[in-house]
Amino acid sequence: MKVADFLKFKGTRYFIPDWDDRVDAGFDFVTEVSPNKGWEAESYAHELFPTPPYSVGEILDYYTACGFDLGVSVDHLIPTADHPDRDLRYRITLENAAEFLKEHKRRGLDWIPVGAVQGWDPESYAQAANKTARMGYRLLALGGLVRASTTEILAILDAVSAVLPRGTHLHLFGLSREALLPHLGAHHVASVDSASSLRQAWLSPDQNYHTADFNFCAVRVPQSEGRGRRKAGAVGQIAPERELLAALHAHDAAAAPTPADLDDLMRLLTAYTLHCTPDFPPKRLEKMRHTLAQRPWK
Numbered sequence: 001m002k003v004a005d006f007l008k009f010k011g012t013r014y015f016i017p018d019w020d021d022r023v024d025a026g027f028d029f030v031t032e033v034s035p036n037k038g039w040e041a042e043s044y045a046h047e048l049f050p051t052p053p054y055s056v057g058e059i060l061d062y063y064t065a066c067g068f069d070l071g072v073s074v075d076h077l078i079p080t081a082d083h084p085d086r087d088l089r090y091r092i093t094l095e096n097a098a099e100f101l102k103e104h105k106r107r108g109l110d111w112i113p114v115g116a117v118q119g120w121d122p123e124s125y126a127q128a129a130n131k132t133a134r135m136g137y138r139l140l141a142l143g144g145l146v147r148a149s150t151t152e153i154l155a156i157l158d159a160v161s162a163v164l165p166r167g168t169h170l171h172l173f174g175l176s177r178e179a180l181l182p183h184l185g186a187h188h189v190a191s192v193d194s195a196s197s198l199r200q201a202w203l204s205p206d207q208n209y210h211t212a213d214f215n216f217c218a219v220r221v222p223q224s225e226g227r228g229r230r231k232a233g234a235v236g237q238i239a240p241e242r243e244l245l246a247a248l249h250a251h252d253a254a255a256a257p258t259p260a261d262l263d264d265l266m267r268l269l270t271a272y273t274l275h276c277t278p279d280f281p282p283k284r285l286e287k288m289r290h291t292l293a294q295r296p297w298k
Helices: 003-007 056-064 085-107 122-134 150-163 178-183 196-203 239-253 259-276 282-293
Strands: 013-015 070-072 114-115 139-142 168-174 187-193
Touching: 003 114, 003 139, 013 239, 056 114, 085 122, 114 122, 122 139, 122 150, 139 150, 150 168, 150 178, 178 187, 239 259
Parallel strands: 013 187, 070 114, 114 139, 139 168, 168 187
Antiparallel strands: none
């Protein structure tokens, strides 16, 4: 894909990113056990490394091998304006952007290079955006703004768009909030991304399966064995778990489940769920029933 083709789109493109959050540096992926307990031992990935753990060449190889249409230069998030490595991270992001574009051109790659921009206030973002655009990028991606207020973001967009060369457009990492939408066109924003829908699908108690008309409650079946199951009260429930899973598969495969079929399924689901979690909210079970009745994935 060429930049001109990407920018032909008249609206604002919306991307749903693959989402990673906090990580436990001591977690053993073989045994699935960590020597640490609780969130206090976990960190954001960018906090574990003084510099990005991947080289520009490795990232170019990765984007090319995966067949992506766009690839972003290797940046280093600046968490706060007073972060001790603020200036180092700022410089690394700019240097990587320059090397990224130079190597992209040398290899003759046919996907769109996107210059990552980091900062901590309107002036620093504007300076970085101007420098990155002057390198030859036509699409820049502003990062590190998820925790900023809408007012702060608009101030940064004002500063950045004022220094953009003609024909240069922006992508906003992690931002699709409604209050920003009316302002995107005036600030040359061509695309945004947000993991909010994924976070809600995983973390919301009852707003998980999204359609154009309704947000459905996910039907969750607690694992009957494995790490953490004893506390959930599911030990010794392997047979009921399998029976419930088989009933759910049958319900999905049925051409037209009857109300009696749904009643039978809900008896299994309710019994197993309340055994695992005695104080499970009844209203959520009702929402699960609605999901199973509607089968919105069909």
